[in-house]
Amino acid sequence: MTQPIVGPMRTVEPWERVEGAPAPLGVTWVPAIQSYNFALYSRHATAVTVLLYSANDHFNPIFGYHFNYLQNKTERVWHCVIPATAAPGAHYYAYRVDGPNDLEAGHRFNSSKILIDPFAHEVYFPPSYDRTAAINPGHNDGRAALGVLPRKEDHFDWGDDTHPRHTHDTIVYEVHVRGFTAHPNSGVSPEQRGTFLGLIAKIPYLQELGVTVVELLPVHQFDPQEGNYWGYMTLNFFAPHSNYAAGDAIDEFRHLVKAMHAAGIEVWLDVVYNHTSEGDERGPTYSYRGLDNRSYYLLSQNRRYYINDTGTGNTLRCGNPGVRGMVLSSLSHYIEVMRVDGFRFDLASILTRNSDGSINTVEPAVITEISRLARFHDVRLVAEAWDIGSYQLGRTFPGLSWRQWNGKFRDDMRSFVKGDPGYVPALMLRLYGSDDLFPDSLHDTCRPFQSVNFMTAHDGFCLYDLTAYHDKRNWANGHNNTDGANDNRSWNCGWEGDEDAPAEVLALRRQQVKNFFSLLLLSNGTPMFVAGDEFLNTQGGNNNPYNQDNPTTWLNWDLLEQNQDIFRFFKQMIAFRKAHPTIMRSRFWRDDIRWYGVHGSPDLAYDSHTLAYCLRGASQGDVDLYVLINAFWEDLEFGILAETPGGWRLAVDTALPSPDDIAEPGAELPLVEMSYTVRARSIVVLVGAA
Numbered sequence: 001m002t003q004p005i006v007g008p009m010r011t012v013e014p015w016e017r018v019e020g021a022p023a024p025l026g027v028t029w030v031p032a033i034q035s036y037n038f039a040l041y042s043r044h045a046t047a048v049t050v051l052l053y054s055a056n057d058h059f060n061p062i063f064g065y066h067f068n069y070l071q072n073k074t075e076r077v078w079h080c081v082i083p084a085t086a087a088p089g090a091h092y093y094a095y096r097v098d099g100p101n102d103l104e105a106g107h108r109f110n111s112s113k114i115l116i117d118p119f120a121h122e123v124y125f126p127p128s129y130d131r132t133a134a135i136n137p138g139h140n141d142g143r144a145a146l147g148v149l150p151r152k153e154d155h156f157d158w159g160d161d162t163h164p165r166h167t168h169d170t171i172v173y174e175v176h177v178r179g180f181t182a183h184p185n186s187g188v189s190p191e192q193r194g195t196f197l198g199l200i201a202k203i204p205y206l207q208e209l210g211v212t213v214v215e216l217l218p219v220h221q222f223d224p225q226e227g228n229y230w231g232y233m234t235l236n237f238f239a240p241h242s243n244y245a246a247g248d249a250i251d252e253f254r255h256l257v258k259a260m261h262a263a264g265i266e267v268w269l270d271v272v273y274n275h276t277s278e279g280d281e282r283g284p285t286y287s288y289r290g291l292d293n294r295s296y297y298l299l300s301q302n303r304r305y306y307i308n309d310t311g312t313g314n315t316l317r318c319g320n321p322g323v324r325g326m327v328l329s330s331l332s333h334y335i336e337v338m339r340v341d342g343f344r345f346d347l348a349s350i351l352t353r354n355s356d357g358s359i360n361t362v363e364p365a366v367i368t369e370i371s372r373l374a375r376f377h378d379v380r381l382v383a384e385a386w387d388i389g390s391y392q393l394g395r396t397f398p399g400l401s402w403r404q405w406n407g408k409f410r411d412d413m414r415s416f417v418k419g420d421p422g423y424v425p426a427l428m429l430r431l432y433g434s435d436d437l438f439p440d441s442l443h444d445t446c447r448p449f450q451s452v453n454f455m456t457a458h459d460g461f462c463l464y465d466l467t468a469y470h471d472k473r474n475w476a477n478g479h480n481n482t483d484g485a486n487d488n489r490s491w492n493c494g495w496e497g498d499e500d501a502p503a504e505v506l507a508l509r510r511q512q513v514k515n516f517f518s519l520l521l522l523s524n525g526t527p528m529f530v531a532g533d534e535f536l537n538t539q540g541g542n543n544n545p546y547n548q549d550n551p552t553t554w555l556n557w558d559l560l561e562q563n564q565d566i567f568r569f570f571k572q573m574i575a576f577r578k579a580h581p582t583i584m585r586s587r588f589w590r591d592d593i594r595w596y597g598v599h600g601s602p603d604l605a606y607d608s609h610t611l612a613y614c615l616r617g618a619s620q621g622d623v624d625l626y627v628l629i630n631a632f633w634e635d636l637e638f639g640i641l642a643e644t645p646g647g648w649r650l651a652v653d654t655a656l657p658s659p660d661d662i663a664e665p666g667a668e669l670p671l672v673e674m675s676y677t678v679r680a681r682s683i684v685v686l687v688g689a690a
Contacts, residue, residue, distance in 0.1 A: 019071050020079035025329065026119025026238075027093060029150045030081070036149060038065075039079040040095060040117065041322035042292040044107060047098040048078045051114070052090040052149075058126035059142030063087035076295075076322065092124055092146035093117070097291055106294040106303030108285070112139045115290045116236065118326055120147030121333070122250065123221045123239040131225040134284035145223075145235065145286065156254050163341055163378070164264045166212040168581040170449070171574055172268070172528035173211035174458060175199070176230070176553070177219060177244045180531055183554040195246050196256040203263050209534060209567075210574035214260060215268040215344055215382075217458055219244060219253065220330075223277050223286075229549040230458060231270075232346060233277035233312065235286055237330040240338075250338075257339050268342035268380060269334060273327045274350035274387065279313035280306050295320050298357045307357055309389040310347055319355035324366045328373060335377045342380030344405070347387040352398060359390055361398045371399060382452055394437030395444055403526055406434055406451045413455060414466065414489035417515050419631055419681075422606045427629070428595060431613070433524035433588050440588055448588050451525035455516045456533060459484075461543045463516060463533035466490045467509040468497060473541035476548060484544030497541065510536075511681060514569050514654040514661065515631075518683045521577040522627060524584055534570035535560040565658035572662040576651065576685075579665060580625065582617035592616040596641045614642035617688070624688035630678040638684075640674040646689025647671065655679035 012021070012032055020037050028037045038050050051061035065080050067073065072080045084090075094116055099109035113134065116123065124146045133140035181188040181198035192198040199214075206214065218231030221239040231241065240249040260267050276296075278289050281304070288296040298307040298315040306314040317323050334340045345351065352364040374381050385397040385404045393404060412426040429436050433448030440446055456463045461472075470492045474481045493512065495505040513536065520527050531537075532555045539545055545553045560567060577583055582592070596612040597603045603610060609632040615625045624644040630636050640648060649668035654661055655678075663669065668687055678684050 017081060020081040022074040022077040022079045024119075025077070025325065026117060026121070027147065027150055029152050031152070033081070033083070034085070035081045035083045037079065037081050038093075039077055040097075040291070041077055041295070041325070042097060042099075043076040043295050043322070044292050045078065045097050045099040045109065047111070048072075049096045050080065050082070051094050051096060052082070052087045053092040053094070053146060054089045055091040058092065058128065058146065062090060091149060093120075093149055094144060094146050095291070099292075103281075103304045104302060106299045108289050108293040110285055110290055112137075113285045113290050114140055114144035114146075115285070116145050116287045117147045118236065118287055118291070119238060119329065120236055121150060121238045122148035123236050123242065124148050125224060125242070129225070131223055131284055134286055135282070156251060158254075158258060158339070161258050161261050161339065163339070164212070164261055164266050165378075166266060167449075167586075168584040169212055169578040170526050170584070171211045171577070172213040172215050172452065172526060173206065173209075173531060174215045174217065174270075174528060175531045176217045176458065177241075178229075178549070179553045180555055182549075183551060183556055185557045186555070187557060191246050195244050196240075196249075196252040197246055200256055200259045203259055203265070206265060207263055209571055210578065211265065213266040213268055213342070215270060215342075215528065217270050218272055218346075219269060220271065223284075226277060227547045228277070229553060230546045232272050232546070234272045234275075235277045237271075237273065237326065238333055254338060261339075266341040266380070268344055268382065269340050270344045270346060271330075272346045273318065273330070274316055274345075274347040275310040275312045275314050276316065280308065283313055292322070295322050298353065309350060309353075309387045311388050315350060315353070315357075317353070317355060317357075318351050318366045319353055319360075319364075324369065327366060328369055331370065331373060335373070335379055340379070342382065344382040344384065346384055348383035348385055348397070348399070348402075349387040349390040349392045352390070352392065361392060361396055364398055367399050371402070394434075395439065395446065401447075401450070403450050403452050404437075405457070405528075406430075406437065406453055406525070408437060409434060409451065409453045409523070409525070410455060410457075411489060413516070413519055416609075416631055417512060417519070417681075418489060418491035419609060419633065420489075421609070424602065424608045424611055425604055427519075427611055428602070431519070431523045432593065435588055447586055448524040449526050449584060449586065452528050453520055453523050453525040454528040454530075455520055456530045457528075458530065459544060459546070461488050461490055461541075462530055462537055462539055463513055464509065464536040464538050465541055465543070466516070467512045468492055468495075468501075468538070469541040470496060471541070472543040474544050476542065476552065477544060478547070484542075488543060498538070508681065510566060511654055513566060515681065515683050517570060517573055518652060518654060518685070519629075521573050522583060522625075522685070524589060526584070527577070531555060532559075535563045535567050565661075568658055569662055572664070573652070575665065576662070580617065580622050580687075582615055582620040582622040582625065585620065589615060592619055594642060598636055599639050600641070610636060610638075612638055612641070614644075623690055626686040626688075628676060628678045628684040628686075630680065630682055633680050635677055635679050637675055637677050640671070640676060640686070643674075644688035648686040649689060650676075650684070651687045652685035653679075653682065654684075655682035 052063040098111040130143040133143040178194035182194035416423040438446035
């Protein structure tokens with residue numbers, strides 16, 4: 001009797017040496033039989049052929065295998081096994097898939113197109129690659145992206161790598177891998193600019209600033225010919241983007257994670273499991289559309305068109321078992337092979353769609369399975385809990401214990417700081433941790449750290465532009481300035497843009513930037529800010545530079561030298577938050593908070609622009625904090641309405657010039673009187689004596 005062969009991960013049954021195995025999906029090197037196992041999900045295909053290519057000829061395959069459904073198909077998965085000896089020199093692979101081309105039924109099979117495996121761990125773009133060939137009728141042989149066959153040996157030395165974990169000291173820093181170091185003045189060697197290695201070179205800077213989490217804008221492979229800078233038009237959910245590497249993208253990404261961990265910094269990835277770069281019915285056929293259009297995408301009622309709840313042309317059918325398996329496998333790959341620490345899910349409400357497109361906020365299967373995966377591996381989950389068709393911020397979103405980007409925090413804080421009336425009650429909610437969205441009632445019992453607080457993100461104005469522009473300037477994007485948000489809740493401080501801006505306007509902008517950052521770091525919840533905000537990086541008023549791979553979006557590191565005072569304030573404010581665990585807690589402030597106004601109780605009137613509060617720290621082993629907030633355009637004398645043992649000391653005054661705007665730890669000046677003049681549009685923070 002023939003005995004099964006034991007591979008590195010599983011037992012290879014005797015018949016699998018001939019027929020292949022339906023799991024795992026993708027291509028797997030099986031050392032025990034010196035063969036590649038191929039497995040592809042397609043419910044509606046009628047014919048599947050896998051093609052193997054040499055390293056030098058991307059047009060003519062050196063080997064092809066046509067699947068026999070009686071031998072090479074198990075339910076919805078096509079599979080085969082190919083010995084390495086059958087195709088010596090094979091380096092790349094792709095599929096040709098046939099089936100019905102019936103638009104009314106939602107089928108778009110096209111056997112003339114070369115299709116990349118959704119589970120490919122590396123993607124190769126040949127020199128003759130042409131995106132338009134995937135759009136236009138006819139064959140695209142030689143011009144299509146190809147998967148790279150897996151390495152027969154994949155050994156990466158993780159050494160003593162461990163996952164850092166941060167609680168009250170969590171500071172999230174949103175980073176675009178290319179934009180962070182692409183500029184010639186970044187101080188990074190030319191060959192490493194805009195790459196994972198370039199980001200490694202900047203780790204000492206990140207440590208000096210004090211961030212504890214880097215949240216990377218999408219690093220999954222996207223089409224380099226699509227004019228997509230941000231990376232939100234994913235081509236493949238497993239391969240790291242090859243243009244972010246000087247050499248081997250997989251290893252360089254792992255070196256980045258390992259180096260960040262050694263520096264005590266967590267790595268979170270922004271992931272886009274809600275749509276793909278194939279767009280609508282006019283888009284290219286790279287992969288999913290040609291493999292099984294009806295399985296991968298949500299279709300309109302007549303199935304000829306795509307449901308576009310993402311605003312990008314299509315919506316992934318995450319309720320489908322094949323798509324769900326792809327999402328979970330992609331996450332597992334980045335957890336187990338790449339060792340990342342967390343994921344931020346773009347347009348996460350899409351994950352609540354059932355297979356028919358209806359919304360399920362009770363028990364959506366994919367969110368339940370992602371949550372289970374995260375608990376098992378102890379990784380963080382963050383949701384952008386909205387899309388075009390559904391706004392689920394707060395308890396509506398069914399991801400239990402997930403963090404969520406808090407768009408209400410952004411909007412309310414922007415309105416308050418710019419001086420809009422009626423926002424003092426909202427300010428109190430956001431400082432407290434947004435318990436209106438994340439209630440800690442008996443049946444909900446949410447935690448304030450679930451609110452990811454932010455003033456700016458990659459889309460929208462950066463922090464300096466929020467103080468310098470009233471109107472967006474998106475003409476360079478090619479949409480006649482119609483793209484991007486129209487209402488940014490911004491205020492230009494009385495002068496539009498930088499040209500000829502008076503000195504008093506520029507000074508007020510710096511003060512407003514400090515006000516924004518102070519409120520962000522004084523709020524209960526998980527704070528996040530965008531790379532470059534700490535030295536007044538500008539995008540020239542462009543609030544949607546998704547396709548600007550140029551100095552518009554590359555950080556201008558000369559501004560770091562020019563704005564050292566702002567950098568110092570950010571660095572010191574981060575250190576201040578870390579030193580005071582009373583601010584970010586696992587629970588809301590409850591009995592430790594007392595709200596005040598200028599002279600007594602808080603003024604909640606529509607025309608009020610002021611607030612003060614005292615946050616007691618004893619329950620957290622911390623000192624007391626007293627915060628005075630004046631968004632009014634005149635100076636106001638605030639009474640200090642709470643006492644603390646040892647008296648109050650001045651830690652922060654955003655109206656003062658550097659370095660007096662924020663004191664070094666232990667160098668805070670004692671407050672002589674129980675009152676303080678808070679200058680117009682400024683924030684003051686007092687600390688109790690230790």
